[in-house]
Amino acid sequence: MFDSVVLDIAIGLIFVFLATSLAITAGNELLASLFKWRAKDLAAGLRLLVGREDGEARTGQPDITRALYQHPLLRGLHRDAATGGDSKAPSYIPPRMFAMALLDIALRPADGTGQLVAGNIAEMRAQIESKRPELGNRVTDTLLTFVNHAEIDARTAVNQLDHLQRDVETWFNAGMGRVSEVYRRRAQLWSTLLAFFFVAALNLDAIRITRSLANDPVLRASLIAQATEAVKQETPPAQPTPAAAPPRAGLPSAPAETAPSATAGALRQLQTDIGTINQLGIPVGWEDNPPQPSTWWWINKVLGLLLTGLAASLGAPFWFDVLKKVSSLRAAGRMPPPPDTTNPRRDPPDPA
Incomplete structure (x- = not known):
C-alpha cells in the first residue's frame, strides 16, 4: 500500500524541498559573511x-x-x-x-x-x-x-x-544567549526572503514539479535513488553550518578562517547547491517563449511558487527529518519478494 506512486511523488517533492533549503542556507551564510553579522x-x-x-x-x-x-x-x-x-x-x-x-x-x-x-x-x-x-x-x-x-x-x-x-x-x-536569539531571528527573516527570491528566480513551481513527477517514472526513480542515498547520512548532505555564529548559535571552529575565505567558501557552497538543483532533472527556469498565460495559469504559478518558497523556508534539517520518516515508511511498505522458483515444490503424483 505504501509503495505507491503517490508516496514516490511525495518523496521526490520532499527531496526537492531539501535541496532548495540547502541552497537557501548557503545564501544566508553568504550574506552573514559579507555583512559580518556575527x-x-x-x-x-x-x-x-x-x-x-x-x-x-x-x-x-x-x-x-x-x-x-x-x-x-x-x-x-x-x-x-x-x-x-x-x-x-x-x-x-x-x-x-x-x-x-x-x-x-x-x-x-x-x-x-x-x-x-x-x-x-x-x-x-x-x-x-x-x-x-x-x-x-x-x-x-x-x-x-x-x-x-x-x-x-x-x-x-x-x-x-x-x-x-x-x-x-x-x-x-x-548575555550571549540573547545575542544568539537576535541572530537567529534575523537569519530566519533572511531565509524566508531568500527562499522566495530563489524560488521565483529558478521557477521552482511545486505544482509543476508534482506533475512532472507524476508523469515521468524515470524522474521519480532518479529522485528516489538520490533521496535513498541522502537518508543514509547522519546530517543533511552538504549542509552549510553557521560555524562562526555567536555562542549557542554555531561552532567555535570557524573564527580561524578569515572573512575573505569564509565568504569564498559560502559562495562556492551556494554555487554547488544551485548546480545540484539543476541536475535533479526537475523542470527549472523560465521558458523563453512561454504560452500565452491565462488567469488560471497565473493562479497556479503563484500558488506553486508560494508553496515551494514556504517549504524551503522551513530549513534543511526539517525536510531531512521528514525525508527520513517518509522513506522509512516507503521501505516498510514494500511488497514481499517473489517466491523462489529455482526449486519449486512438486505436487504429489495423482494416484489415478
Whole structure:
C-alpha cells in the first residue's frame, strides 16, 4: 500500500524541498559573511554586557569593550590584532577566555605589573572596587556580587578565583544567549526572503514539479535513488553550518578562517547547491517563449511558487527529518519478494 506512486511523488517533492533549503542556507551564510553579522552582533552584545548603561556616557563612565578586545587573550581572535573595532573583530569568543581577560583587567594592579590580586576575598573585593573608574559601575557591581557569592559558598573556599571565573563565564553565556536569539531571528527573516527570491528566480513551481513527477517514472526513480542515498547520512548532505555564529548559535571552529575565505567558501557552497538543483532533472527556469498565460495559469504559478518558497523556508534539517520518516515508511511498505522458483515444490503424483 505504501509503495505507491503517490508516496514516490511525495518523496521526490520532499527531496526537492531539501535541496532548495540547502541552497537557501548557503545564501544566508553568504550574506552573514559579507555583512559580518556575527562579529557585529557579538560586539553589540558585549557592549550591552560590559559597556555603559543608559545615561552613563554623560557621567564619564568608561566602556571597557575596547579594552577587552585589545587584551592579549582576545586579540589573537582578531584578523588584525591592532584593531578593536567591529569590522575585523572576532565572531566568537570562548567564555573561558572572556572570563580570564575580564578578571585579569579587574584584579591586576593598576600599574599592570605583578600577579593578580587573588589572595583572599577581602583583597579581591578591594582591588575590584579600586578599579571602578576603569571598569564602570555595571561591571564592578557585577564582579563584587560574584565575589560575595564565592565568599558565601563554602565549597569554593579553597579557590575563590576559580569560583569567580565560573560565575563570570555563566554571566557571559547568559548575555550571549540573547545575542544568539537576535541572530537567529534575523537569519530566519533572511531565509524566508531568500527562499522566495530563489524560488521565483529558478521557477521552482511545486505544482509543476508534482506533475512532472507524476508523469515521468524515470524522474521519480532518479529522485528516489538520490533521496535513498541522502537518508543514509547522519546530517543533511552538504549542509552549510553557521560555524562562526555567536555562542549557542554555531561552532567555535570557524573564527580561524578569515572573512575573505569564509565568504569564498559560502559562495562556492551556494554555487554547488544551485548546480545540484539543476541536475535533479526537475523542470527549472523560465521558458523563453512561454504560452500565452491565462488567469488560471497565473493562479497556479503563484500558488506553486508560494508553496515551494514556504517549504524551503522551513530549513534543511526539517525536510531531512521528514525525508527520513517518509522513506522509512516507503521501505516498510514494500511488497514481499517473489517466491523462489529455482526449486519449486512438486505436487504429489495423482494416484489415478
